Amino acid sequence: MVSILLMVKIMKNEVRKFQEFVRRNKLLWSNEREIIAEQVFENHFHFTADELFIQLDQKGKNISRATVYRTLDLLERGKLVGKIQLQSGKHIYEHIFGHQHHDHLICQECGKIIEFHNDKMEKIQKKISRKENFEMQGHCLKIYGICSKCQKK
C-alpha cells in the first residue's frame, strides 16, 4: 500500500495528468501507458511515433507500435501532446501540457525547428475568426525557410 502511494508520488506531474484524463474517461491505466507517457514527457522535444517506438525498444521496453500509436492518440485527445504535420507528410508530436502555445519556424535544409510565440498574431487570428462567425478552436502556423546555420553553408 505504501509502495503504491510512493509510486504515485514520484510520478511526474504530466504523467499524472494523463492518468487523470484516462480515469476521467473511464478507461484503464496500464504499465504501457505509463511507460509511453514517461518517455514522451521526459525525453522529447519533437518526435515521430516511430522514433518513440524505437526509443522504447532500445530501452528494452517491448511495447508494440500499435500501442504507441493508440497511446499517442489518447494523449492528443487529452490535449497533453500536440500533433504537427510537416510538409513531407509526416507527423511529429510534442508535449504541450504546461507549455505556452507556440508556433514553429521549420528549416527546409536541416529540419531544425525553432519555436516562437506572438500575442499580436493570436489576436489577429481571433479577430479574423470573429469576422467570419467562425468558432476558433485552434490554429497551426508554420513558417518555412532556411535557418541561419544553413544559410552560411
Add this chain to the structure above:
Amino acid sequence: MVSILLMVKIMKNEVRKFQEFVRRNKLLWSNEREIIAEQVFENHFHFTADELFIQLDQKGKNISRATVYRTLDLLERGKLVGKIQLQSGKHIYEHIFGHQHHDHLICQECGKIIEFHNDKMEKIQKKISRKENFEMQGHCLKIYGICSKCQKK
C-alpha cells in the same frame, strides 16, 4: 498550322503558364499534362489528388494516378498550385497562379474551407523570421474550428 495556333490561343492563361514552365525546364509537353492542368485550373477550388483522378476518369480521360501525382508535383514545383496538409494526414491542392497568397479557416465539422488574407500577420511573420536570422520562404497558417453553419446545428 492554323489549328495549332488556334489551340494555343484558346489555351487558358494558367495552362499556358504551366506549359512555359515545362518548356523552360527542358521537359516535354503532353496531352496528359494539358488535360490535367485544364482540370486543375477550370474546375477546382481545393481538391485531393485522388479527387482529381476520379474527375478525369469520369470525363472519360484515361490518365493514370501516377501521372496525376507526377503532374501535380510538377505544378507545385512551378508554383502554379499549392499543396496544403490537413490534420487528417491528407493533402489538398489549390491553384495559386494569379491568386494572392492566403490562409485558411477549416471547419472540423463539415470540412468547409474559408480563405482569408491579412497583411498585418504577414508582416509579423517576417519580423519574427528576421529576429531568428531565418530566411523565410513561405508559411502555412490554418485556423481550425467550427463554421457558422455547423454551430447552428
Add this chain to the structure above:
DNA sequence: TTCCCTGCAAAGCTTTTGCATGCGA
C-alpha cells in the same frame, strides 16, 4: 467477472517507383 488493453499480423490509404512501352520534338 467484465471489459478494456495489448500484441501480432494483416489490411488500408496515400503516394512513389521500376520497368517496358510510347510519344514528342
Add this chain to the structure above:
DNA sequence: TCGCATGCAAAAGCTTTGCAGGGAA
C-alpha cells in the same frame, strides 16, 4: 532518333484495425 512521359503493378511509408489472449478493477 533520342529521351522524356506514361501506364501498370508493385513497393513503400505510415497508420489503423480485427482478433485472440491477458490484465485491471
